[in-house]
Each structure stands twice: as C-alpha cells, then as structure tokens.
Amino acid sequence: MLLIDCPYCGPRAEIEFAYGGEAHIVRPAADVSEAEWEAFLYLRDNTKGVLAERWRHSHGCGRFFNALRDTRTDRFLAFYEIGTPRPETGEAA
Amino acid sequence: MVEIAEGCTLDSLPPMIRLVLQGRAAALDAAAGALGLDAVPPLLRAASGAGGQALRLGPFELMILPALGSRAGLDAALAALPHSLVDVSDRHVGFVLEGARAADILAGLCPLDFAPSSFPVGMVTRTLLDKAGAAIWRTGAQTFHIEVWRSFAPYVEAQLREVGRGISFSLLSV
Ligand SMILES: [Zn+2]
Numbered sequence: 001m002l003l004i005d006c007p008y009c010g011p012r013a014e015i016e017f018a019y020g021g022e023a024h025i026v027r028p029a030a031d032v033s034e035a036e037w038e039a040f041l042y043l044r045d046n047t048k049g050v051l052a053e054r055w056r057h058s059h060g061c062g063r064f065f066n067a068l069r070d071t072r073t074d075r076f077l078a079f080y081e082i083g084t085p086r087p088e089t090g091e092a093a
Numbered sequence: 094m095v096e097i098a099e100g101c102t103l104d105s106l107p108p109m110i111r112l113v114l115q116g117r118a119a120a121l122d123a124a125a126g127a128l129g130l131d132a133v134p135p136l137l138r139a140a141s142g143a144g145g146q147a148l149r150l151g152p153f154e155l156m157i158l159p160a161l162g163s164r165a166g167l168d169a170a171l172a173a174l175p176h177s178l179v180d181v182s183d184r185h186v187g188f189v190l191e192g193a194r195a196a197d198i199l200a201g202l203c204p205l206d207f208a209p210s211s212f213p214v215g216m217v218t219r220t221l222l223d224k225a226g227a228a229i230w231r232t233g234a235q236t237f238h239i240e241v242w243r244s245f246a247p248y249v250e251a252q253l254r255e256v257g258r259g260i261s262f263s264l265l266s267v
Contacts, residue, residue: 008136008152013204015221059221061136061151 005079006057007065020054023066024086047071052086097257101192111185112157112164116176121155127170139217139230148217148230186246188239194260195235201256223252
C-alpha cells in the first residue's frame with residue numbers, strides 16, 4: 001500500500017486513488033499527422049527511474065494531480081498540482 | 094435508535110435535499126453568502142449558516158444541505174457566475190453513527206485516522222467504507238454523519254453492523 005499525499009487533502013491510502021498514467025503529455029493541435037497522433041495516444045517512455053505521473057483522488061476530493069515517483073523503489077519524491085511545472089528533485093530522471 | 098454495539102447507535106436519516114456545487118472561488122463565495130456563511134469553509138471542513146450547511150469536499154466543490162429544502166436563493170446568487178449546481182438528493186442515503194465506539198467502528202472499515210486530533214469535529218471528507226465510497230462528517234465528538242450512494246447503503250449498513258458486532262464481542266471476551 002502506497003501512502004499518497006494529495007495536494008488538497010493530505011496523505012491518504014492508495015485505495016482512495018486512481019492512476020492516470022504519465023504526466024505532461026501535450027495533446028497535439030487539430031492538424032496533427034497520423035504518426036504524431038499515434039505517439040500522443042500510445043507511445044510512453046516506460047521510465048526506469050523518476051517518472052512524472054498523474055493520479056486522481058477519486059474517492060476523495062476528485063481532483064487530478066501530478067506526482068514524481070521512482071519506478072525502481074516506489075518512493076514518491078514530490079506531489080504537485082496539475083498545470084504546474086515538474087519540480088526539480090536533484091535526482092536523475 | 095438501533096444499537097449496533099455497546100453504547101453505539103446507527104440510524105438512517107430521513108430524506109433530505111443535497112446539492113453539489115462545482116465552481117471557481119467566485120461561485121463558492123456567492124454560495125457561502127447565500128447560505129449566510131462568513132466565508133467558504135476551508136478544505137475538508139463544514140460550516141453552518143442560516144440558509145443551510147456547506148461541506149467543502151474538494152477545492153472547487155461544495156455539498157450543500159439547504160435549511161429550508163429550497164435552492165432558490167442559491168440559484169439567484171449564482172445566476173451570473175459559471176458553475177454547476179446539481180440536486181443529488183435521490184442518489185444519497187444518510188446515516189448517523191453515534192457513541193463512544195463510533196470512531197472505532199469507522200476505523201474497522203476505513204484507513205483514515207479518526208482520533209480527534211486528526212479528524213476533529215467539523216471535518217468532512219469523501220473516503221472509502223470498506224469497498225464503497227462514502228462521505229464522513231464528524232458532527233460531534235462521538236457523532237458522525239455518513240453519506241453513501243443509495244445502492245451501496247445496505248452494504249455499508251451491514252458492514253457497520255458487522256464491525257459493531259465484532260467490537261461488542263471483543264468487549265465481552267476481555
Ligand atoms: Zn484529495
């Protein structure tokens with residue numbers, strides 16, 4: 001069980017949350033090529049190390065937010081609001 | 094009054110009006126004003142005014158229990174602001190769990206810390222009661238108002254009774 005620190009509600013058990021995949025993926029403009037659209041929909045970095053990812057506090061405040069998590073250790077390094085830049089952690093991505 | 098553990102009762106609340114307001118700060122401020130509150134309650138806190146109660150379940154969300162069962166004042170106060178105000182009364186069922194072991198019974202179904210220092214009177218939050226979503230509102234030191242979705246209500250009630258039975262049994266056996 002992970003302890004996840006919602007930026008609005010504070011630390012809560014993992015069962016209150018839904019995972020939202022990799023964060024900071026920008027939706028392309030309407031005149032996008034098929035290759036760019038495919039990349040937007042399907043291609044992810046599959047990071048081994050610090051990953052920026054989205055979570056939703058679905059059984060809580062209902063909001064999406066972002067987190068930095070080390071995929072090797074499951075240790076969270078930061079929690080931050082949607083729309084704010086990825087924080088510097090001093091650790092290699 | 095139904096006693097589900099030594100000195101702990103569980104009661105269903107009668108039908109009541111519940112509204113969910115989603116909006117930015119201006120809309121939440123206008124609703125608080127219409128309810129007679131000085132300010133929008135802080136996150137995860139409830140406040141009562143002449144016009145009703147406001148439960149701050151999220152940064153852009155209030156659950157509102159209007160005192161007179163009417164939304165007319167809210168609609169008027171919000172008319173000029175972007176918002177959504179939805180009547181969810183039929184979706185919800187309310188319970189009151191009260192007694193010395195009420196917090197212990199909730200703790201049997203939910204990982205939140207119900208100690209008064211972590212979950213004080215006036216705090217409200219959505220969470221899980223076993224596997225069903227629920228809003229838990231501490232209205233007194235030993236009193237909790239619980240809101241669940243209607244189809245989950247028999248399940249949540251049965252789980253609360255089951256934990257109550259277990260607590261009563263452990264009290265008898267020690
Ligand atoms: Zn939250």
